[in-house]
Amino acid sequence: xxxxxxxxxxxxxxxxxxxxxxxxxxxxxxxxxxxxxxxxxxxxxxxxxxxxxxxxxxxxxxxxxxxxxxxxxxxxxxxxxxxxxxxxxxxxxxxxxxxxxxxxxxxxxxxxxxxxxxxxxxxxxxxxxxxxxxxxxxxxxxxxxxxxxxxxxxxxxxxxxxxxxxxxxxxxxxxxxxxxxxxxxxxxxxxxxxxxxxxxxxxxxxxxxxxxxxxxxxxxxxxxxxxxxxxxxxxxxxxxxxxxxxxxxxxxxxxxxxxxxxxxxxxxxxxxxxxxxxxxxxxxxxxxxxxxx
Amino acid sequence: xxxxxxxxxxxxxxxxxxxxxxxxxxxxxxxxxxxxxxxxxxxxxxxxxxxxxxxxxxxxxxxxxxxxxxxxxxxxxxxxxxxxxxxxxxxxxxxxxxxxxxxxxxxxxxxxxxxxxxxxxxxxxxxxxxxxxxxxxxxxxxxxxxxxxxxxxxxxxxxxxxxxxxxxxxxxxxxxxxxxxxxxxxxxxxxxxxxxxxxxxxxxxxxxxxxxxxxxxxxxxxxxxxxxxxxxxxxxxxxxxxxxxxxxxxxxxxxxxxxxxxxxxxxxxxxxxxxxxxxxxxxxxxxxxxxxxxxxxxxxxxxxxxxxxxxxxxxxxxxxxxxxxxxxxxxxxxxxxxxxx
Numbered sequence: 001x002x003x004x005x006x007x008x009x010x011x012x013x014x015x016x017x018x019x020x021x022x023x024x025x026x027x028x029x030x031x032x033x034x035x036x037x038x039x040x041x042x043x044x045x046x047x048x049x050x051x052x053x054x055x056x057x058x059x060x061x062x063x064x065x066x067x068x069x070x071x072x073x074x075x076x077x078x079x080x081x082x083x084x085x086x087x088x089x090x091x092x093x094x095x096x097x098x099x100x101x102x103x104x105x106x107x108x109x110x111x112x113x114x115x116x117x118x119x120x121x122x123x124x125x126x127x128x129x130x131x132x133x134x135x136x137x138x139x140x141x142x143x144x145x146x147x148x149x150x151x152x153x154x155x156x157x158x159x160x161x162x163x164x165x166x167x168x169x170x171x172x173x174x175x176x177x178x179x180x181x182x183x184x185x186x187x188x189x190x191x192x193x194x195x196x197x198x199x200x201x202x203x204x205x206x207x208x209x210x211x212x213x214x215x216x217x218x219x220x221x222x223x224x225x226x227x228x229x230x231x232x233x234x235x236x237x238x239x240x241x242x243x244x245x246x247x248x249x250x251x252x253x254x255x256x257x258x259x260x261x262x263x264x265x266x267x268x269x270x271x272x273x274x275x276x277x278x279x280x281x282x283x284x285x286x287x288x289x290x291x292x293x
Numbered sequence: 294x295x296x297x298x299x300x301x302x303x304x305x306x307x308x309x310x311x312x313x314x315x316x317x318x319x320x321x322x323x324x325x326x327x328x329x330x331x332x333x334x335x336x337x338x339x340x341x342x343x344x345x346x347x348x349x350x351x352x353x354x355x356x357x358x359x360x361x362x363x364x365x366x367x368x369x370x371x372x373x374x375x376x377x378x379x380x381x382x383x384x385x386x387x388x389x390x391x392x393x394x395x396x397x398x399x400x401x402x403x404x405x406x407x408x409x410x411x412x413x414x415x416x417x418x419x420x421x422x423x424x425x426x427x428x429x430x431x432x433x434x435x436x437x438x439x440x441x442x443x444x445x446x447x448x449x450x451x452x453x454x455x456x457x458x459x460x461x462x463x464x465x466x467x468x469x470x471x472x473x474x475x476x477x478x479x480x481x482x483x484x485x486x487x488x489x490x491x492x493x494x495x496x497x498x499x500x501x502x503x504x505x506x507x508x509x510x511x512x513x514x515x516x517x518x519x520x521x522x523x524x525x526x527x528x529x530x531x532x533x534x535x536x537x538x539x540x541x542x543x544x545x546x547x548x549x550x551x552x553x554x555x556x557x558x559x560x561x562x563x564x565x566x567x568x569x570x571x572x573x574x575x576x577x578x579x580x581x582x583x584x585x586x587x588x589x590x591x592x593x594x595x596x597x598x599x600x601x602x603x604x605x606x607x608x609x610x611x612x613x614x615x616x617x618x619x620x621x622x623x624x625x626x627x628x629x630x631x632x633x634x
Contacts, residue, residue: 035392094391095589102585109575117571262411269400
């Protein structure tokens, strides 16, 4: 029982990271209807920004900010440079999805050229472990969870209670209808991608913190898990994605803790296929229709 | 220099077979399959374990460990890839299309590479397999110096057979029905096509060609491991199909020529930066990504597009509906044939 609670504690840390990554992904999907295959690279670039800041003697706060800024700029660039041009020309979801795969390839290899293809260490002082209730967390893990919770809460306020959030919801429901109602859909989509990039870049930073290492493909590998969480919660639905991320994060931690961490990806895929096959619109919405797009 | 060129041409021929296999799935059937390189890998692994025999190094372990002749091993590898394709396709094609299909196949290939690299008893884990040197050289009595010419010739002949087979398939009822399904699934269903069976059949054919090319690739590389097949390798194949012309056989071959041969030859002579051995492949992949994006945006039909049938061109084609796409030759048979070819 004690061991299970400890694992649950680590699962919450994993869930916090996953939640940010998956929320960002779902936001990107919500406003453009494009599943962004270069999403993982936003995390990677964020993590490398934090790494560079750390190499120059910057602290944790500065690293986190740099990661968010790097991720945000990259997401905005991908939106303006590729995705938006495709969406505006009426190129469908699938071809744009393929194009983002090309973007992912480009970014990964730019990183290989700059930083080399191998792993680099990203060590932060983890601090002493604290016993909080039944859980055991160190300073870094607490920082990860608290910051993720704060960001999620902020995101909720932005989406539900601001004018921009209202436009965001309108665009995600029906882009053309939002446009004829006087909403500048392009601007809303660009700002949403910027916001998603800020979150994803920061997620890359905390993922690197918890992993202790990073490489040009580290975000792409994490992408499958992100996808699992986002699809489980329902693509484009923020609240469902959040719940999906918490479930998937904890489930993976239990799987890794009790069976084998090497097969985590395989396990994530098993969840993903099951969800897609049984409830393709996500766990928390009616799954009557199958997915034909 | 000439040896190097022959080497690259052999690789191009092998990649052309792969790309043609993927073209059946994506070009004709319209499914964006990200698991494709997994079938290539299975073909390569199976060919290796069936030809190299028991491990010489006691620390390595793998299944089967037979010493079959190379052609039989390649055929069994092809079969294994088809079985795997049947399983993945049966699950993924039943209800999923578009990005959901791609997501499931992406997951499938990740599972496969995870197992291949982590589960050591299967294919010796991360270090992979090696030791298939110059298959068939001893039987045919070919000496070391002329072997690569022989293997090049073999690959070209096999590529030619694949091209002939696919050209026939392309204008067969099956090929036409497949394109009808790609263009408008509902219309095809209305005209009695069994969508799922058609797509699954195409998927298994594609997987088989992937496995076949994988077996040849194993003979070419003499070894195989997981770092040789990052799932992103599939992207190179997609870029080749897109550049050449999705759905068109000569287009795909042209595309492979551009994306594999030309890119490799062009980047080979880049001055190598000392201490940065990974820059050249990185630039090649970067270029692949850029080409992919630009082609989707500006010329999605590719350099040599698939020929489309116009209204009223050859009457009596098996394709249903005004949007049907047909190969150049008209096809015998009733226009509203309800059976699956």
